[in-house]
Amino acid sequence: MIEAFRLGALGRGGTLWEGVDLSFGEGDVWLVAGPASCGKTLLLRILRGDRRPDAGDVVVGGESLARDGRVAAAFRASAGLVPQSFPPRDIAALRTVGDLFRLSAIAAGAIPAQERARREEELLALVGLSDAPPGPDAPAPPPGGAHAWELESLSLSERARVALAAELLRNPKYLFADTLVANAGSDWSDKLGALFRALAREGRTIVLAERSVPDRWQVVRTGDPAVSGPFSFYRLGVAAPEPKPSDLEWFPDGPGGKEGA
Amino acid sequence: MSARSSWWIDWKLSPGALARETAGRLVLFLVLAACFLALVLSGGVDRFLSRQWAITAVLRLSVPEAEGRGIAAKVAGLPPVESAVYKGPEDAWKEFTAAYPGVEALRAAGGNPLPGYVEIHLRPGRLSEEAVASVAAALRPLPQVDELLTGGKWAPRILRLKRWVNAAFWAAFALLGAAFFMVFAVQEKARAARHAADFAFLAERGASSRGMALRRAAATAFCGGVLALLSLGAAAGGYVLVDSRSTLARSVVGPPPELLAPEALTLLGAFLVSAALLSGAASLIGWRSALSSAK
Numbered sequence: 001m002i003e004a005f006r007l008g009a010l011g012r013g014g015t016l017w018e019g020v021d022l023s024f025g026e027g028d029v030w031l032v033a034g035p036a037s038c039g040k041t042l043l044l045r046i047l048r049g050d051r052r053p054d055a056g057d058v059v060v061g062g063e064s065l066a067r068d069g070r071v072a073a074a075f076r077a078s079a080g081l082v083p084q085s086f087p088p089r090d091i092a093a094l095r096t097v098g099d100l101f102r103l104s105a106i107a108a109g110a111i112p113a114q115e116r117a118r119r120e121e122e123l124l125a126l127v128g129l130s131d132a133p134p135g136p137d138a139p140a141p142p143p144g145g146a147h148a149w150e151l152e153s154l155s156l157s158e159r160a161r162v163a164l165a166a167e168l169l170r171n172p173k174y175l176f177a178d179t180l181v182a183n184a185g186s187d188w189s190d191k192l193g194a195l196f197r198a199l200a201r202e203g204r205t206i207v208l209a210e211r212s213v214p215d216r217w218q219v220v221r222t223g224d225p226a227v228s229g230p231f232s233f234y235r236l237g238v239a240a241p242e243p244k245p246s247d248l249e250w251f252p253d254g255p256g257g258k259e260g261a
Numbered sequence: 262m263s264a265r266s267s268w269w270i271d272w273k274l275s276p277g278a279l280a281r282e283t284a285g286r287l288v289l290f291l292v293l294a295a296c297f298l299a300l301v302l303s304g305g306v307d308r309f310l311s312r313q314w315a316i317t318a319v320l321r322l323s324v325p326e327a328e329g330r331g332i333a334a335k336v337a338g339l340p341p342v343e344s345a346v347y348k349g350p351e352d353a354w355k356e357f358t359a360a361y362p363g364v365e366a367l368r369a370a371g372g373n374p375l376p377g378y379v380e381i382h383l384r385p386g387r388l389s390e391e392a393v394a395s396v397a398a399a400l401r402p403l404p405q406v407d408e409l410l411t412g413g414k415w416a417p418r419i420l421r422l423k424r425w426v427n428a429a430f431w432a433a434f435a436l437l438g439a440a441f442f443m444v445f446a447v448q449e450k451a452r453a454a455r456h457a458a459d460f461a462f463l464a465e466r467g468a469s470s471r472g473m474a475l476r477r478a479a480a481t482a483f484c485g486g487v488l489a490l491l492s493l494g495a496a497a498g499g500y501v502l503v504d505s506r507s508t509l510a511r512s513v514v515g516p517p518p519e520l521l522a523p524e525a526l527t528l529l530g531a532f533l534v535s536a537a538l539l540s541g542a543a544s545l546i547g548w549r550s551a552l553s554s555a556k
Contacts, residue, residue, distance in 0.1 A: 050465065077467025103459055106273055107466040170466070 001025050001061065002047060002174070002205065008055030009042050016042065017230065018055060029196045029206040029238060033213055034231030040209035041084060041178050043231070047207060048176050049075050075174075077107075080167035082177035086159050097129070097154075098147030100166045108170040116169070120147070123168050126195070127161035128188075157185040174205045181214045189214040193236065200238045268476050270463075274456050282448055287488050289441045290536065294492035296434050298500060301528050302515035305427030307385035309513055310419070311343065316381040316396055317410040322350075324377060324405045332405060333379045339399060341392035343384040349377045376407065385515070386524075390420050442539050449481070449547025457551060478544040485540025489533050
């Protein structure tokens, strides 16, 4: 469980937001919605332990992320991150999809080669990148399939989806995704909603930051009325619709897998 | 991220580039190992000097051959002495006539005028003024010894010069090692800078930067030790091959079996440990310097 108490953040010469109380349970999909530059990314970074809050504290499993760096590092190891802009500029020039998966596998620890290859294929298929060429006007993909595609050659939507796939390879217990649904495009909105619900039913906690609630998503607005900030919190209905059987076969070991936190 | 997965992280990130880098390092280590073996075996100019320079104990004419051999055997037992060989009057005469042809007629006048002598070579590692003095002190009281030739006033000067030359050889070796260390550090920095974004990616996913730096350094140290071991093996093998085909190397550098002596083995062990430690240090320096450049 991720709990936040009276969180606050400073920025641009003043208080960006303050008084944020949250409690994200296991198996929940949460959506933080708000206009551009309101501090959603900052909130996600603080909740994930990447940055200390200027006020308040984030507690995971009863332990404070701000007070103990080791707790924060252990939490980050079990928490996937799909950043708003991916890949970073300095990593993009040289990296292919295969390189990204390799890096993610290193972060995950030891994954047997065969299992890794199988999961990569499944995840690429899951995010629609197994046989599609990189971009609508791109030439035919080079030998080696999607693994050989250069990240720079991918569209914004494809980058967002491949970043999600690379994070899911690590089998994270928590997933933080920044503007993922918007970047993936409206065609992927429903599919991603279904995917997040399926992941939540496996016990994972998903925290999304978006400018607005994606169309057709069934959400419930929630949150502390005392929150002084520019964003709103929504909870995605996880129970419906029923997942396809294949949705639940990605991680037979459950959240975190054998090495899960 | 598990500790095991970050142990060989550079090999996982860019195996091809690292394999090329390692092959280059092997060549540099081979050069270092060959120089080191030559220095350990030869002791700088010690081996050459101990072959060229001898203490000569000229015996009296009346000393019989058996007594001369006995003196040589006793002297050979002194700690600094590598060899002590008795040369009888006949051997001395042959050497004399070989050096000065045309003097054979002298013998007709009254027999062999030359006495026998003992030629003493000191061990290369013990070649010092003190050792010369100790051997001279052991021989001088013997009534059979007529004269002791130890190099006169030149011996101390040569032995002092020898120390400086040896120091210069080791200093040159140290400079070569330092130059290679700089090359390693630059390579490490370039690699750390190349993968800075990868390390940041991993740090964002829970990997400790300090842990990554230390494990990379440990892996590099291990590789450095293995490369040094391979290089020493290859250099020793090469030297054995050269030694089997030419005696010149043995007379200047020394016999390869001496590498198995405890003193030589200790030095070889120090070479391996130093190679490992310096490789690890180069990795840490490269990491720190890449991080400071990134900031």
